[in-house]
Amino acid sequence: MAGHAIICGGSIGGLFTAAMLRRAGWQATVLERTPVELSGRGAGIVTHDLLNALLVEAGATTRDLGVQVTHRVAFDRAGATCARRALPQTVTSWDRVHSLLRALMPEGSYRAGVTVTGYAERGDAVEVHRGDAPPLRGDLVVAADGFRSAIRAQMLPQVVPRYSGYVVWRALACESDLSQEVRRDLFGQFAMFMPTGTQIVGYPIAGAGNDLREGHRRYNFVWYVPVAQADLDDMLTDGEGVHHPVSIPPPRVRGEVIARMRALAGRSLPPQFLEILERSEPPFFTPIYDHLAPTLASGRVALAGDAACVARPHVGMGVTKAACDAAALARHLDAATVPEALAAYSAERWPEAERAHLTARRLGEMIFEAPPGGPDPDGRDNPNMDVILRSTAVVPADGTLAAQARRNSS
Numbered sequence: 530m531a532g533h534a535i536i537c538g539g540s541i542g543g544l545f546t547a548a549m550l551r552r553a554g555w556q557a558t559v560l561e562r563t564p565v566e567l568s569g570r571g572a573g574i575v576t577h578d579l580l581n582a583l584l585v586e587a588g589a590t591t592r593d594l595g596v597q598v599t600h601r602v603a604f605d606r607a608g609a610t611c612a613r614r615a616l617p618q619t620v621t622s623w624d625r626v627h628s629l630l631r632a633l634m635p636e637g638s639y640r641a642g643v644t645v646t647g648y649a650e651r652g653d654a655v656e657v658h659r660g661d662a663p664p665l666r667g668d669l670v671v672a673a674d675g676f677r678s679a680i681r682a683q684m685l686p687q688v689v690p691r692y693s694g695y696v697v698w699r700a701l702a703c704e705s706d707l708s709q710e711v712r713r714d715l716f717g718q719f720a721m722f723m724p725t726g727t728q729i730v731g732y733p734i735a736g737a738g739n740d741l742r743e744g745h746r747r748y749n750f751v752w753y754v755p756v757a758q759a760d761l762d763d764m765l766t767d768g769e770g771v772h773h774p775v776s777i778p779p780p781r782v783r784g785e786v787i788a789r790m791r792a793l794a795g796r797s798l799p800p801q802f803l804e805i806l807e808r809s810e811p812p813f814f815t816p817i818y819d820h821l822a823p824t825l826a827s828g829r830v831a832l833a834g835d836a837a838c839v840a841r842p843h844v845g846m847g848v849t850k851a852a853c854d855a856a857a858l859a860r861h862l863d864a865a866t867v868p869e870a871l872a873a874y875s876a877e878r879w880p881e882a883e884r885a886h887l888t889a890r891r892l893g894e895m896i897f898e899a900p901p902g903g904p905d906p907d908g909r910d911n912p913n914m915d916v917i918l919r920s921t922a923v924v925p926a927d928g929t930l931a932a933q934a935r936r937n938s939s
């Protein structure tokens with residue numbers, strides 16, 4: 530079976546889907562609402578063997594994919610190493626993965642500045658609506674339009690992403706702007722700080738233009754900070770009193786919000802991470818939401834990537850999960866009909882999505898779990914330190930953490 534797929538969303542999930550479907554003999558048109566080329570603002574992405582294999586399967590290269598790290602370390606608040614384990618990984622950036630996939634799109638198959646507003650199934654076809662523009666007709670539609678998906682909102686209006694209770698502040702510093710000591714401590718390894726109630730994950734990524742040379746790389750850190758809903762509403766309100774309901778563009782974040790974050794950092798972070806923050810481009814924050822759709826397909830419409838399920842970033846699975854969705858969808862298109870293929874796709878991918886989603890929730894809960902003696906502001910006595918070091922940004926190997934999350938929520 531071959532036909533024409535309309536893919537809503539031109540980020541990593543949409544581009545992976547387009548590449549995989551094309552390799553299965555389908556025509557794929559991507560509709561992306563952003564009128565200019567997308568940019569990940571230097572966000573780091575941890576890769577896994579699974580992701581590398583799927584990049585190759587999609588037709589992309591994995592040469593110079595990112596920076597190699599060999600170990601994981603945890604620092605205490607004074608900056609001393611309090612745990613260390615070997616775990617080789619390649620760490621890259623959103624921009625790098627996106628540009629590899631974007632280069633695979635044939636001329637005319639990626640349409641920027643097109644906002645999808647809904648869909649309608651019409652017998653053996655499906656129409657995608659684009660506001661006042663005439664609808665586009667295809668044999669199937671893939672919603673790769675992210676966690677606030679318009680397609681999912683029509684298919685499953687009851688699914689509403691849930692705020693986790695914490696935000697992530699991200700900072701990116703150039704290697705050449707950092708002291709010798711910090712370069713020695715941070716580059717070459719994946720580093721964490723995990724006192725009770727907050728957490729930092731950091732690793733090196735390529736510099737501008739995918740420059741992997743020593744001295745030219747950048748350091749990416751994410752800092753999870755609890756923020757109550759009322760305070761979040763305040764942080765999402767800009768200097769002109771405009772409230773941005775989901776996330777606020779970095780230049781609109783009020784100075785006092787940044788100042789409060791810097792004061793908290795000064796009181797609580799190890800010196801290495803404090804230096805990154807002080808010497809970085811302006812830090813910005815994103816509230817962490819998650820959700821899991823109860824099915825990934827209905828008729829001729831499939832959900833993929835973050836539209837289908839958000840696993841919080843602790844598992845570092847968003848990109849890999851989107852790639853797996855794309856590969857599975859392409860494989861199932863061998864079925865007799867599109868609705869059968871999509872039903873089989875959903876049956877295969879939903880359990881995997883659930884495992885990543887719950888594992889990430891469990892890792893998120895661990896941020897707040899204190900040792901028996903009470904909160905540990907120094908990050909030396911985290912009761913889950915070993916599990917966090919082993920399981921952060923790693924493909925969930927089994928269902929242990931997912932089962933714990935399920936138990937805790939029941």
Ligand SMILES: Cc1cc2nc3c(=O)[nH]c(=O)nc-3n(C[C@H](O)[C@H](O)[C@H](O)COP(=O)(O)OP(=O)(O)OC[C@H]3O[C@@H](n4cnc5c(N)ncnc54)[C@H](O)[C@@H]3O)c2cc1C
Nearest residue numbers: 538540542562574575645674675834835845846847848849
């Ligand atoms: C701090 C942080 C760290 C992370 N670290 C990792 C990591 O280490 N490893 C990893 O694999 N993942 C990581 N992730 C997750 C990863 O970035 C996402 O899961 C991944 O990019 C999902 O891609 P997506 O294409 O499904 O959705 P998105 O990237 O959200 O893309 C959706 C696209 O659809 C477009 N769109 C939305 N609505 C419409 C519409 N109505 N019409 C047309 N277009 C529309 C949007 O403009 C956007 O381009 C991290 C995320 C965060 C926040």
